[in-house]
Amino acid sequence: xxxxxxxxxxxxxxxxxxxxxxxxxxxxxxxxxxxxxxxxxxxxxxxxxxxxxxxxxxxxxxxxxxxxxxxx
Numbered sequence: 001x002x003x004x005x006x007x008x009x010x011x012x013x014x015x016x017x018x019x020x021x022x023x024x025x026x027x028x029x030x031x032x033x034x035x036x037x038x039x040x041x042x043x044x045x046x047x048x049x050x051x052x053x054x055x056x057x058x059x060x061x062x063x064x065x066x067x068x069x070x071x072x
Contacts, residue, residue, distance in 0.1 A: 001061075005064075005065075005068060008068050008071050008072070009023055009064070009068070011071070012071055016067065018063075018067060019064065019067045019068075022060045022063045022064045022067070023064060025056075025060045026057060026060045026061060026064065029053050029054075029057035029060065030057065032053050033053055033054065033057070036049070036053075
């Protein structure tokens, strides 16, 4: 995330519940991916889960971008 986006998020997160929700989800997905990336080997189920988390994270990031557009 770019610094200007982080500043916008910090400025508006307390007043925008939708933005807050997507940012919290984004952080959660990032933590889940970090845990999976720590493993030297992933099972097939973990690989599928990792791909799903990446897609959800990207989708959430797109929604964050859409919300931030109205504040730019």
